[in-house]
Amino acid sequence: MGILFMNRIISSAGMRCFATTGKYPKTFEKLLIANRGEISRRIQSTCKKMGIKTVAIYSDADRHAMFVKEADEAYRIGPPQSGQSYLRMDLILDIAKKSKAQAVHPGYGFLSENMTFCKLLTDNSITFVGPPHYAIHAMGDKIESKKLAKKSNVNTIPGFMGEVKDTTEARKIANEIGYPVMVKASAGGGGKGMRIAWNDKEVDLGFRLSRDEAISSFGDGRLLIEKFIETPRHIEFQILGDQQGNYVYLPERECSVQRRNQKVVEEAPSVVMDPATRHAMGTQACMMAKACGYYTTGTCEFLMDKYKKFFFLEMNTRLQVEHPVTEMITGIDLVEQMILTAAGHPLSYKQADVKILGHACEYRIYAEDPSRKFLPSIGFLEKYQEPVTRDGMRIDTGVQEGSEISMYYDPMISKLVCWGENRPQALSRLSNALEEYVIKGVIHNAGFGRSIINNETFKGGEYSTAFIPKFYKDGFFGEKMTPTDNKLLALMAFKVAQMQDKQTHLQGIKYPEHNESLNPLYCIVGGNTFKLTHDFENGHYDIETIEGGKVAKTEKVRSCEVQMHGEALMKASVIDDEQDGSVAKNVQYMETKNGYKHCFYYNGTHCEVEVYNEEQYKLKKYMAVFKARDTSKMILSPMPGAIVSVSVQPGSIVVDGQELLVVEAMKMQNVIRAEKEGKIKAVKIKKGQSVAVDEVLIEYEQTTFHFFTFRVTYR
16 A cells, blocks of 8 residues: 555544555455544544444443444443443453344553454454554563563563562562652553552552552453653554564654653653654564564554663553554554555565655543543533634544543543644644534643643653642643733633623614723732723723722723634634734633623633623622632542442541542542541541542541542542
8 A cells, every 4th residue: 555645634523534545455344443432433433444344332421422323333331330341351252143243442541452352363364453463472471571671682670570479579570670769550551550669658559559459450460560761752652564474663752751650741743852762663573573473554552762772661552542643644544554554464564665745643532630630520511612613733533522431430631733844833833723622511731731832841852750749849820820811711701791781682672882881990900909991982992900999000902803713712812002913812711600791711811701791890899709618628539430448437536647448430440548637527438339529528527637639640
């Protein structure tokens, strides 16, 4: 087939705009996708391009999902819990036989790196679109892969080359290696089953939680321990291999911006890479593949220090979440190559054919709260509007407006990828697109992504895996609003009030052409009070800053034009007396509460603007002040999830740092601890119970002991 170069404008439905180069060699007539969400849609898109019919499987939680509706056939697999649905090998095999699927693509996660599943399919004459089972065992198993790497003279991280049996052995090994260490699952990936430990106590906890997460996510609780390399760069190489023994490596991806051991931003190529190091690392990646007879697509991950000394970390024997950035800079459809090589076709190009075409950067949009240690947010997407389509942009998603973000699965909403002829252009496109995401119903991290992309250290390419801990140690709470930002929001609130008034007029309620009761308006935002007056004849706005009941400053806005993109995205063009030209701003209008409180999303920050007409403003001082709920004696759930264990009971005396309970969310276990000494009055939950965010979990006897902390290291 040669190298397939794709169009750079790609639709939100996946990769439907891939250029095709003619007929494909014979592969499979029907393929089952043993996965869900955006990756199922991504695989479907290539299958449709290749003329392959698709079979989807779905749990009860996914019965209305987009990937189910778009497949040629779809079969129910079971209830929402992964262990009873997407991890059921026997049921998937039955459906593959029933549907007469000739091949199964596992996507990523779930059973994608499960040797037993691969062999089960192969033994039943069904092709596993991925590496052979013996390669999964050798490379997908972190313990075995490290042994093989050492044998193949590939650079490895110092550590224990075997399975750690219990906490006693874990402490012994950790002390021999020297702290800090990484306790990690031998199977799987995606940040699950991984804990950094700085002392014996943290090794004990990390061993228990990592083992439980590994069993829950991969059905394999084996753990290893290795030296934790501080502040490295995380660089990975995509390799392709065929069954004839041919291998190529594709340009590297840099994945150093991470939280909870999971990648947040991925870009290709790396800003620090030079041709010699690229060749050395890519060659070692191919050496690993050759050593175990690997074929189809895989990813070798490395850690690189500031001297460009690199160490093999692990190999993911599957398609990566971040594979689109590689596709964008090479033009190679990786899913297509997986299908072709799984069907026995040789690679049709050599290493010299692989070129780097520009730069690409990906950001994962998650339903999570960056201000609460990135805890997941579940609910329905009441509003979901993707960025305006532009050159070099690709969005892979599995949701649409009305979709549910469930507590049972990864809370990813979409992957936004932007390509440019160079890195600055790619980052600029990504930043602009992130500003246009409109998401309502769940908390999301789009604003956090824009903050990262515009961070001067990130823009300069001088970052490591310590980037988020360094710049966002306590999380992301939105950008700090400046006086100019507050005036812009006041102006947007004025515009919203005008538009709402006009809408009322259109609904049949008679008002004069310009409702004088809405002119002037008083807007309170960020502790500032502004009086806005609109001159309808020339379009000017007078903005008076009110301090102590008096006008402290008066400014004039010569023009303010707003174009609505959908119901929420306001593209404003503002000209004031201090500027020669107009300034373009994107502001999202979210809702109006109680008729006077307009809510906006701007610069990653949720803002409220109170709006009053002149009469209402005079009466405002007589309005009752809202009193927040008293939670001083309570511990509230920081996330929706299920209770794994409860370590205290009524009457228990707890001390600082003591474990109170464990909540599982998105297949990751999170410890909630006491931060102060105190006595437990009531325990409101029990093991196995589902809880909502902010639900009362525990009550204390004394008001001074309500504080808590929690450790979150899920995918």
